[in-house]
Amino acid sequence: MSTEVATTPVSPAPTAHRQGSGTRVGDTVFHMVCLAAALAVAVLLALVLWQLFKGSNLALKQFGWKFFTGKEWNPVTGEFGALPFIFGTIVSSTLALLIAVPLGVGTAIYLTDLAPVKLRQPMTSLIEMLAAVPSVVWGLWALFVLIPILRASVYPVLKHWFGFLPIFQGPIYGIGLLTSGVILAIMILPIITSVSREVLRSVPNLQREAAYALGATRWEVTRIAVLSYARRGLFGASVLGLGRAIGETMAVTMVIGNTRYIGPTLFHPATTLASGIANEFTEATTDIYLSSLFELGLVLLGVTVLVNILAQVMVRAFTTAEARRVA
16 A cells, blocks of 8 residues: 655745845955955056146156155256165165164064063063054154264264274264164064964974974074974065165154264264155245156055065065975
């Protein structure tokens, strides 16, 4: 005896189609919003470039490539050259990196692997608070606190012990290239430390445990298992600090001396691209003077872009070398 069971096909719920359509509409809207945000960044950069090219058009036509190699900056005679500004920007930023990168990475290593647990969060919060201090406040602090200390105690010692080097020769003014490098190092130190700390925290614990299991000391674990794993991220942190140092204006303007000088000594006053624009923009009374300042801005943007390109090239080189070593 057989029985037949009648089955009625179940149609999909009427809300399923509506939910699918709503999801697709939401995805489309989300995609369009993100696309608009990305395009806004590109449009903003294009507008900045267009304005800089437009403003510097007169100087570009009159001076050409000589603007980048010229040492003379004389508004009276109408002679303008950007080399002293480029020199000051590169030297002060390099000094800042040489000081800040070892301190920042060392602090990040201590906060990640060496510091007591109760001390890590307070020190991290303190470092992050330093990043929020305005640039003009750092400049005022440097004028009234840092410069007197450097001029009276630090620079004479450097000149006494390392005076045989050209970079530590000449009169000590207090303000100058070395002072601007020091204040820039203090300003970019929180950025380098914070990013480096996050990079080191992302290193898997298996790296450390494997090194300890092989009998490595704490220093060997840090050097071999941690720093070698995180070197690309640490390099990225240094590049972020360099970008901040190149574009810094107010603090550098207050301590560098604002003298168009190119020479070997670090004690002499100098100037940078950003401080030169800030100092002289309100004094530009002629078209060629104003156009030359716009071209300084164009050079500053070009230096920043060039630094980022070099950073990307070096990161790719590190990645390729590491891949070959592993293979």
